Amino acid sequence: MRSTAKARTMMLAAMLASLASSAAAKMPFRTEGQFTPGGLVTVTLPPGARDFRVNGQAVPEASPGVHLIGFGRDETGTVRLSARASDGSLLATEVPLAPRRFNIQRLPALGVTDTPPPEWVKRREVEIAKTLAAKREAAVRTGDSVGWREPFRLPVSGRITGVYGSQRIFGTLPRNPHWGLDIAAPTGTLVRAPAAGIVRLADGPFLIEGNLVLLDHGAGLVSVYIHLDDIRVKAGDSLRAGDVIGTVGTTGRSTGPHLHWGLSLLRASAGEAPPTEVRLDPALHLARGR
Ligand SMILES: [Zn+2]
Structure with missing residues (x-):
């Protein structure tokens, strides 16, 4: 009983820590533009970061550390942005696309x-x-x-x-x-x-x-x-x-x-x-x- 309670507490602590770290790492990149169908977003990586990816796919640089990403008319859901920081650690975030309706x-x-x-x-x-x-x-x-x-x-x-x-x-x-x-x-x-x-x-x-x-x-x-x-x-x-x-x-x-x-x-x-x-x-x- 005691060990189960302790395990629960530890799990909860781990969950809270992971929530806190995901909140801290909410947007490791500077972005300009709209995450929505038809939107164009400029993503700037922190200094020294590299290997920028969208949903796992490598994106070419527009200029050093800067990338352009675009969203098609029928894209929905969430996009995952990731890169490697200068110390090799993973920088990642998920951004939901704001839905649009078309006439x-x-x-x-x-x-x-x-x-x-x-x-x-x-x-x-x-x-x-x-x-x-x-x-x-x-x-x-x-x-x-x-x-x-x-x-x-x-x-x-x-x-x-x-x-x-x-x-x-x-x-x-x-x-x-x-x-x-x-x-x-x-x-x-x-x-x-x-x-x-x-x-x-x-x-x-x-x-x-x-x-x-x-x-x-x-x-x-x-x-x-x-x-x-x-x-x-x-x-x-x-x-x-x-x-x-x-x-x-x-x-x-x-x-x-x-x-x-x-x-x-x-x-x-x-x-x-x-x-x-x-x-x-x-x-x-x-x-x-x-
Ligand atoms: Zn026209």
């Missing part, structure tokens, strides 16, 4: 059938290959820009007409979720870089995107500007925040003049495989108070 948008049918003609498919394959090549370049050349460190601003001011994560149903055809922010503005309104970046793609009109620009902000973070009327940059251009990319338009598959602004976090894959892409919510990544 379903019903829009008029756009006359697109499920079986597009072969010439459409052929042209589309070329467009997808161009986009993938640009994304692969951004995923590999992660040190070309440090725009990812900058606070992002809206590329154009206007009325928000579409949000990230909503699912559109054109007539009766459900589409992919809406991967970005739609900002309505008159045709010709200037679209500006939200942060510094390298232009990886400036092309069009593509069948769906119309005239588009893909900007590489470094560390695998890219943004896209779709349905542009006019493109004012070319691939390889280095832009600063506020530089003009092009103008608002309604090229490609679009129902009126607006900018579709998308944001993604890319990771290079081995060999010829396309980079992995986590589509983020640009609205969550805007500098607060701007």
Whole structure:
């Protein structure tokens, strides 16, 4: 009896100690951003720490001791962050993702059938290959820009007409979720870089995107500007925040003049495989108070 009581006391003490230590080690990392679907978080390790992992998977560095992590639209539950401290001890914490709900948008049918003609498919394959090549370049050349460190601003001011994560149903055809922010503005309104970046793609009109620009902000973070009327940059251009990319338009598959602004976090894959892409919510990544 006595030894059982003692064992219980010891177990309780151990539990309390473990609770206290988990509370003390609650957030061994400095984080900036939102732990929620579509969120982008910058994680800074304590000095000398290394081997940062998310759910056991190694994450490349954006800069020494700093990592970017992103959460997809349909991610739920808890993420485990870990690293090795300079003395070799384990630093770990678990962060629950704040749940989000997304809307379903019903829009008029756009006359697109499920079986597009072969010439459409052929042209589309070329467009997808161009986009993938640009994304692969951004995923590999992660040190070309440090725009990812900058606070992002809206590329154009206007009325928000579409949000990230909503699912559109054109007539009766459900589409992919809406991967970005739609900002309505008159045709010709200037679209500006939200942060510094390298232009990886400036092309069009593509069948769906119309005239588009893909900007590489470094560390695998890219943004896209779709349905542009006019493109004012070319691939390889280095832009600063506020530089003009092009103008608002309604090229490609679009129902009126607006900018579709998308944001993604890319990771290079081995060999010829396309980079992995986590589509983020640009609205969550805007500098607060701007
Ligand atoms: Zn859109």
